[in-house]
Structure formats: C-alpha cells, structure tokens
Amino acid sequence: MHLLLWGVMVLTTASALQSRPHPGVTGQRLVIGLVLAGCLLSLAVAALARGTGKSEAATAAPPLILGVGGNVLALLQSNSMMMVPVATAVAMLFARLRPRLAVLLAAPLTVAIAVIAACVSPSHNATENAGACALLCAVLGAACVFARQARLRHDHTELLLAELEDSREAQTRAAAVAERTRIARELHDILAQSLSALSVQLEGARKLAERGTVDPALHQLIVRSGELTREGLGDARRAVAALRGDEVPMADQLTTLAGRCRRDLALPITLSVAGQPRGLTPEANLALYRGTQEALTNAARYAAGSPTTVLLRYTPQAVTLTISDHGRAVGADHNGTETGAPVPPVEAWTGGGNGLRGMRERIERAGGRIHAGPTEQGWTVEMEIPA
Structure with missing residues (x-):
C-alpha cells in the first residue's frame, strides 16, 4: 500500500502538470495548484504513516482530503486520470477504517467522481465513464476489505498460536513442578528420615560414650559423626527445598x-x-x-x-x-x-x-x-x- 501511494503521487503530479489549465499563482490556476498540493501532502502523510494507534478521525483525514482534491481536479482539468486519486482515497478508507464508517465516507466520493466524469465527458460515452469510475472505486474498496479481513484473520491466528504455545509451556512447567514435588517427597521420606534416625542413634552412642570409659578419640569421632549427619540432613533439606521451589x-x-x-x-x-x-x-x-x-x-x-x-x-x-x-x-x-x-x-x-x-x-x-x-x-x- 505504501509503495502504491508513492506511485499515485507521481501519477497525479504528472497528470495535473500535463492537463489544462496548468497549476499557477492566479485565479483558477492557483486553485488547481493548492488542490494539487493538498492531494500530494495527504498522499505523503498516508505513505509515511506506520502507527496503528491513531484515532479514526486522524486516520480518515488524509484519504478524505485526497478524495475531495481528486474530485476538484477532475472537475477543473477534465482529466480522466483524476479518478485514480479518488479511487485510491476510497481504497485507503476501506483498508484503514471500520467497514460501516468506510462506506459512509467513501460513498459521497464515489458518487461525486461518477457525476463529474459524466458531466465532463462527451455525451455519447458519459454513462460509460461514470460507470467506470464507480466500478473502479467499488472494486478497490472490496479488494481492500478482503485484504483487511485476511490481515485480521492472520493476526488472530498468530495470537491463537502464541496463546497455544504459552499454554503448552505452562503445562510443561506444571508437569515439571509436579515431578519435582514428587522427587522432593521421595527424598524427604527416604533420605531425610534415614539421616534423622542415624543422627538419633549417634546421639545415643555419644551419651553412652560419655557415661563409660572410652578412648577420647572414639568419643570425638562419635561427636563429629553426629555433626556430619546433622549437616548432611541440612543439605538434604536444602535440596528438597530447591526441588519444591522454596527460596532461601x-x-x-x-x-x-x-x-x-x-x-x-x-x-x-x-x-x-x-x-x-x-x-x-x-x-x-x-x-x-x-x-x-x-x-x-x-x-x-x-x-x-x-x-x-x-x-x-x-x-x-x-x-x-x-x-x-x-x-x-x-x-x-x-x-x-x-x-x-x-x-x-x-x-x-x-x-x-x-x-x-x-x-x-x-x-x-x-x-x-x-x-x-x-x-x-x-x-x-x-x-x-x-x-
């Protein structure tokens, strides 16, 4: 669409400069020059626009200016090529606005260019020229409606695919969390409880060693074994906490x-x-x-x-x-x-x-x-x- 707008700009300029009366600085020629400038400015604004967050009024302004300007040029210069900017304006309206609003704004432009074509054309082919202008606007408008709907369906499909991918990732994460929770539960039931029981046994051995006469080295070994068991129990609990997602x-x-x-x-x-x-x-x-x-x-x-x-x-x-x-x-x-x-x-x-x-x-x-x-x-x- 943007590349076509630049092409319409060149075609409109060439047609206006070749038709009579030429754009000028006085009288009717001044009006033609101002209207041509408005058409070119609206085409340039529409071609350079990239954002989709504009209001409907701001979106509709360039094609409306282009359509009105094209009708005025067609009336003043009697050039059949001036139907091109009007048809382009209609296409822009259907491509960028809601269908109902686009029909409401495009219908007057289409009727106006058809009437002007009938008025400025020779009497023997006035009807054909008017019908050609109306048909061109209708075809371009319908094509843009279909293109806009296809684009919206494509965007909707991409959104659904992204949501499906997010859903799959969420399911995968949930499955991973469930598996980690199961592993953590097994670790706690087996390893942590075994170490706790060992720690109790070593504590009992330490107390027995303190009551009796044992080698101090053996006593120290029992004490250190109990400490290591408690530390291993802490490591096991830390691993279980990591599996469960607890933050330490x-x-x-x-x-x-x-x-x-x-x-x-x-x-x-x-x-x-x-x-x-x-x-x-x-x-x-x-x-x-x-x-x-x-x-x-x-x-x-x-x-x-x-x-x-x-x-x-x-x-x-x-x-x-x-x-x-x-x-x-x-x-x-x-x-x-x-x-x-x-x-x-x-x-x-x-x-x-x-x-x-x-x-x-x-x-x-x-x-x-x-x-x-x-x-x-x-x-x-x-x-x-x-x-």
Whole structure:
C-alpha cells in the first residue's frame, strides 16, 4: 500500500502538470495548484504513516482530503486520470477504517467522481465513464476489505498460536513442578528420615560414650559423626527445598558453608557480599551453593591453609559468585609438606575433572556460565547467573 501511494503521487503530479489549465499563482490556476498540493501532502502523510494507534478521525483525514482534491481536479482539468486519486482515497478508507464508517465516507466520493466524469465527458460515452469510475472505486474498496479481513484473520491466528504455545509451556512447567514435588517427597521420606534416625542413634552412642570409659578419640569421632549427619540432613533439606521451589537467601547459605569450612577444613575464608541482594530461582540457588561447596573443598584439598575469598556480587545484569585461593605454597605436597619441588596449583585439577564438570552442568542448567582457571597467585572459580 505504501509503495502504491508513492506511485499515485507521481501519477497525479504528472497528470495535473500535463492537463489544462496548468497549476499557477492566479485565479483558477492557483486553485488547481493548492488542490494539487493538498492531494500530494495527504498522499505523503498516508505513505509515511506506520502507527496503528491513531484515532479514526486522524486516520480518515488524509484519504478524505485526497478524495475531495481528486474530485476538484477532475472537475477543473477534465482529466480522466483524476479518478485514480479518488479511487485510491476510497481504497485507503476501506483498508484503514471500520467497514460501516468506510462506506459512509467513501460513498459521497464515489458518487461525486461518477457525476463529474459524466458531466465532463462527451455525451455519447458519459454513462460509460461514470460507470467506470464507480466500478473502479467499488472494486478497490472490496479488494481492500478482503485484504483487511485476511490481515485480521492472520493476526488472530498468530495470537491463537502464541496463546497455544504459552499454554503448552505452562503445562510443561506444571508437569515439571509436579515431578519435582514428587522427587522432593521421595527424598524427604527416604533420605531425610534415614539421616534423622542415624543422627538419633549417634546421639545415643555419644551419651553412652560419655557415661563409660572410652578412648577420647572414639568419643570425638562419635561427636563429629553426629555433626556430619546433622549437616548432611541440612543439605538434604536444602535440596528438597530447591526441588519444591522454596527460596532461601543465598548469603545465609554461604555464611553457614563458610563457617563449616573454617571449622572442618581449617580454611581461612573471607566472605563478602556486594550490591543489593535479591532472590534467585531454586535451581540457581542450589547451583551456586554446590559450586561454592565444590570450590572450597578443592581449595582445602589442593591449597591447604591458603587464604580464600568468597565474593557474592549482585548487579542489575547478573549475580556473580567468585571463589579465589592463593594456591599451595611452593614446593609443598598435597598435605602441605615441603618437598623442594614447585608444584603449580593447576596440577591439582588435572584429574578426572568430575568436580568442574558437575559445577558447569549445574550452572548451565540454571542458565548461567562458569569460568575456572589458574591466576598469578592460585586458582579462581567464577560463576554467573543472569538476572
């Protein structure tokens, strides 16, 4: 439609300039010039218009000006080509307005151009010219009505398809939530209850050990086993909460994890949070927590006693968690014993790679990315979840 409007503009200009009287600055020629300018301006406005949020009055104004101008030019210049801008105006009305309103506005324009064609034509073919003008307007109007209805049906079909896709996605999400809830229930019934029972048994063993005379090392082992069982129970409950979609603040989880690593792994950890904390999805929470757990475990294993920093950073674009250590001392083995041979921290990660692989898979399933590699002082793991 827009390309055709530019073509009508060129055709109208050429026809007006070739017909007599020519546009001018006095009398009837001035009227022709002003009317031609109005036609060209309305065509340009209609050709450049792209928005669909205009009122009906603003939408109807350009074709009405074009139709009236075309009728005036047809009357003053007696040119059969002037039916083209009038027919174009009728087509624009039917293409952009409601059918009833379009008929109400297009009917006077069609009747006017038919009467003018009959008046300015020779008497022997006046009826034919009038009928041709009316027929052209009717055909273009009907074509635009059909095109508009086809476009509306196409838009309605696309809307229905989008709603169907959304419905399918909602059903898929609902099925996934139901499956996760079932898995969480099974985990709670089996793993969590088993760990709870084990914790009770170990607590009873501890009390019996305190009453009797047992090796202090055995007593300490029983106490530590109970603590590990309770921590495992907490991890199981955390996994169940993630499956059920419960939200647990990330900073609180990291604080607890850092305290456990300081106590159990003798790892000097500095935890800091930057930015405004916000909630994450359960999958992202669990992925970041497990990734941090794996990174700290490896830091304690391969860089024992190394100062380690954990930085949780919130930005508008993402949530980033960085774990950095300073590496094992030069010439120390995995137990921290001096061997006299430098061993770079990267060598500690050249095993099967299951830890890194599992971290990467968890983060990628949550829609994030992970980077792990050596630095000048040690090793850094960076996990990022987009906002």
